[in-house]
Amino acid sequence: MRFQKNISPPPYLNRRDQYRMLMMVGLLMLIVIGIKYTADPANWQWFFNLDKQPAQTEMELKELKLDDIDFQIKPERNGSLPAETFIALESETTPQVVFGSKNEIGQFPKELLSDIKDQQLKLLRREQPALEAIVQHLKSTSQQELEDAANRSVGFRVINVEPDAYRGMLIRIEGTLRNFTSFPFGDSQTTADDLYQGWVFTDDSGSKPWMILCTEKPTGLELQERMEVPMTVSGYFFKRYGYQSEGGMNVAPLLIAKSISLQPIRQARHVRNENISLYVIWVLGIISLLFALMIWRFYASDKKYENSHLAQIAESRRDADPEAIKQLNLLPTIDQQGLFKHIRESDNSEEKLNP
Numbered sequence: 001m002r003f004q005k006n007i008s009p010p011p012y013l014n015r016r017d018q019y020r021m022l023m024m025v026g027l028l029m030l031i032v033i034g035i036k037y038t039a040d041p042a043n044w045q046w047f048f049n050l051d052k053q054p055a056q057t058e059m060e061l062k063e064l065k066l067d068d069i070d071f072q073i074k075p076e077r078n079g080s081l082p083a084e085t086f087i088a089l090e091s092e093t094t095p096q097v098v099f100g101s102k103n104e105i106g107q108f109p110k111e112l113l114s115d116i117k118d119q120q121l122k123l124l125r126r127e128q129p130a131l132e133a134i135v136q137h138l139k140s141t142s143q144q145e146l147e148d149a150a151n152r153s154v155g156f157r158v159i160n161v162e163p164d165a166y167r168g169m170l171i172r173i174e175g176t177l178r179n180f181t182s183f184p185f186g187d188s189q190t191t192a193d194d195l196y197q198g199w200v201f202t203d204d205s206g207s208k209p210w211m212i213l214c215t216e217k218p219t220g221l222e223l224q225e226r227m228e229v230p231m232t233v234s235g236y237f238f239k240r241y242g243y244q245s246e247g248g249m250n251v252a253p254l255l256i257a258k259s260i261s262l263q264p265i266r267q268a269r270h271v272r273n274e275n276i277s278l279y280v281i282w283v284l285g286i287i288s289l290l291f292a293l294m295i296w297r298f299y300a301s302d303k304k305y306e307n308s309h310l311a312q313i314a315e316s317r318r319d320a321d322p323e324a325i326k327q328l329n330l331l332p333t334i335d336q337q338g339l340f341k342h343i344r345e346s347d348n349s350e351e352k353l354n355p
Helices: 015-038 041-048 102-106 125-139 143-149 156-161 268-306 308-316 321-330 334-351
Strands: 170-183 195-201 208-213 229-245 248-262
Touching: 041 125, 125 229, 125 248, 143 170, 143 229, 143 248, 156 248, 170 208, 170 248, 195 229, 208 229, 229 268, 268 308
Parallel strands: 208 248
Antiparallel strands: 170 195, 170 229, 195 208, 229 248
């Protein structure tokens, strides 16, 4: 005789309840992922297009950091001009540049820029003819033509890594003007032909500025050493210009432009914040609707089960009949140890009778 006791875990949850728990875990994971995603400001900026990001070339999409760029000043060659000064040139020594079409305006002839050296402190004397040629060309070209021909996809990091590839290219940048002063140029006896120097910070330049030299001062902008004016500028990339600052010797990409275009201070950002709140309300409303729909389905499923025949059978068998329990208590019980002892004695008696 065998006594086998089968032990199996009680079915606390049926298959439908297991599916429900799995759905709840999935929704919880979705909420956690949503919280982590929305906590990153960059994701909000991309999703709602808060700011106009400057176009980037394929090289700039690579892992290229500002720390990887060499901002060291190289030893001076051929002598540099004194700080913020320029010697006037005779007209016959200045090359005359004639562009065949508007499309050619976007690239200044590189053969005229062969004497330019990057990462040199200030301007070199050998660079005077090229700068004079660009200035004369800008004075004879309209601002609209320059803006139409400018390349808008060149960023700060790319132009610092490959300056030779972009030298003489007409590019357009958008940023904040932090400094705007006069720059002595041409005849040292007069200021009529002086240029204007500005320092511009863009989204991709970090704490490093662009340097611009303009032939004209825009209307409504006064010369100041400290300002914060949103602007755009279209200028020819000349060189990586070395300058002295409070932090030491630095290098900045130098653009030669006709003028800068002032941008109005954006009031639309506040409006966009209101639009963001509407988007957030819509997202929260959709999530709440999904939760309400899920709870309603669970409730409807439970109600359907309560009204089913299976629920009635389960309810009838949930509690035992008190009379049946009394009858069970009256049934004779057998001591298992006594039963085993009786069987063992019976086996011994059979062995004695049948030696």
